[in-house]
Amino acid sequence: MELPFELDLSKKVAVVTGGAGVLCSTFSEALAEAGASVAILDINLEGAEKVAAKITKAGGTALVIKTNILEKESLEEARKTVREKLGSCDILINGAGGNHPSGTTTKDYLEPADLEGVEEDITTFFDLDAGGIQFVFNLNFLGALLTSQVFSQDMAKKENSTIINVSSMNAFTPLTRIPAYSGAKAAVSNFTQWLAVHLSKVGVRVNALAPGFFETEQNQALLRDEDGDYSARAKKILGQTPMDRFGEAEELLGTLFWLVSPKASGFVTGTVIPIDGGFSAYSGV
Numbered sequence: 687m688e689l690p691f692e693l694d695l696s697k698k699v700a701v702v703t704g705g706a707g708v709l710c711s712t713f714s715e716a717l718a719e720a721g722a723s724v725a726i727l728d729i730n731l732e733g734a735e736k737v738a739a740k741i742t743k744a745g746g747t748a749l750v751i752k753t754n755i756l757e758k759e760s761l762e763e764a765r766k767t768v769r770e771k772l773g774s775c776d777i778l779i780n781g782a783g784g785n786h787p788s789g790t791t792t793k794d795y796l797e798p799a800d801l802e803g804v805e806e807d808i809t810t811f812f813d814l815d816a817g818g819i820q821f822v823f824n825l826n827f828l829g830a831l832l833t834s835q836v837f838s839q840d841m842a843k844k845e846n847s848t849i850i851n852v853s854s855m856n857a858f859t860p861l862t863r864i865p866a867y868s869g870a871k872a873a874v875s876n877f878t879q880w881l882a883v884h885l886s887k888v889g890v891r892v893n894a895l896a897p898g899f900f901e902t903e904q905n906q907a908l909l910r911d912e913d914g915d916y917s918a919r920a921k922k923i924l925g926q927t928p929m930d931r932f933g934e935a936e937e938l939l940g941t942l943f944w945l946v947s948p949k950a951s952g953f954v955t956g957t958v959i960p961i962d963g964g965f966s967a968y969s970g971v
């Protein structure tokens with residue numbers, strides 16, 4: 687992997703939740719390549735092991751811990767294992783997150799015909815399921831809060847430790863169809879500011895990445911038609927992205943490295959940084 691710039695993270699311990707996923711596997715590999723010992727915490731053990739194997743093969747240090755970020759006990763157990771095997775956490779990446787279909791409407795707008803029930807197989811705002819909405823809030827917001835609560839107990843006692851949350855474009859302005867995910871990511875951004883202030887006296891910096899749109903395996907169904915062309919929604923996203931393309935996971939690494947480096951960003955805390963090809967700056971006109 688080509689790193690954005692040289693950064694020496696040897697003797698640092700990084701904990702990455704969601705490290706088996708598309709973006710956070712890239713973060714884990716990059717942090718390991720810069721010398722950090724990386725603990726991959728994910729509910730998907732098999733996926734995490736594949737990432738760890740790649741890191742180990744490249745000469746890095748990785749530890750896999752099957753963890754559910756929604757269970758405090760599971761997080762406490764992970765913290766104990768990290769401390770025993772690697773040492774206490776310096777860098778925490780709260781990457782686990784995502785959406786759920788039952789917190790998602792089928793269409794962008796509620797239209798008069800929808801009130802008549804003309805189309806039967808659609809989910810309107812009225813059909814959204816409380817359980818689905820709760821799931822999305824828990825995974826994105828509560829998960830980041832609980833993980834920070836557990837690991838920052840060690841981080842507050844160390845110098846130069848830092849937490850990076852993963853927010854999203856929809857935290858600034860909600861995207862159509864995904865009220866739960868948008869609200870949950872807005873909560874992540876808000877929490878980033880709150881925690882940055884709360885931990886400022888004990889030297890823990892807290893910031894967030896706000897990725898724009900990245901074409902990944904998971905969102906293929908949303909971004910590609912069956913014939914492989916961009917879907918209507920993908921074209922709409924590109925039309926709103928001045929740089930006229932989707933991002934690559936590696937393009938998040940420069941901001942990640944900047945934020946984890948006290949030399950580079952030692953006075954930066956409480957920020958949410960868009961990495962979005964200009965999406966959040968563009969009004970569409």
Ligand code: NAD
Nearest residue numbers: 704706707708709728729730754755782783784854897900
């Ligand atoms: P992904 O689905 O590939 O990865 C998410 C990972 O989280 C998975 O490995 C999954 O197993 C893990 N996970 C889910 N529930 C968990 C739990 N309860 N405990 C522990 N681990 C759990 O997602 P991604 O696209 O790599 O996204 C990573 C982060 O970036 C997420 O927070 C996502 O919301 C955010 N994000 C992604 C994009 C994008 O375009 N992909 C854009 C903006 C923000």
